[in-house]
Amino acid sequence: xxxxxxxxxxxxxxxxxxxxxxxxxxxxxxxxxxxxxxxxxxxxxxxxxxx
Numbered sequence: 001x002x003x004x005x006x007x008x009x010x011x012x013x014x015x016x017x018x019x020x021x022x023x024x025x026x027x028x029x030x031x032x033x034x035x036x037x038x039x040x041x042x043x044x045x046x047x048x049x050x051x
Contacts, residue, residue: 010036010040013036013039014032014036017032017035017036018032
């Protein structure tokens with residue numbers, strides 16, 4: 001996988017998550033943001049533990 005700036009990666013993840021929710025017809029922006037925030041907040045600790 002190509003190394004991407006973290007902000008860009010988060011935006012791409014957010015975009016695809018929203019698209020998937022729209023296709024399912026159950027878009028919930030607040031839940032989407034909460035899920036994304038949890039994933040983003042857990043990434044730094046995962047990166048630290050895997051070194």
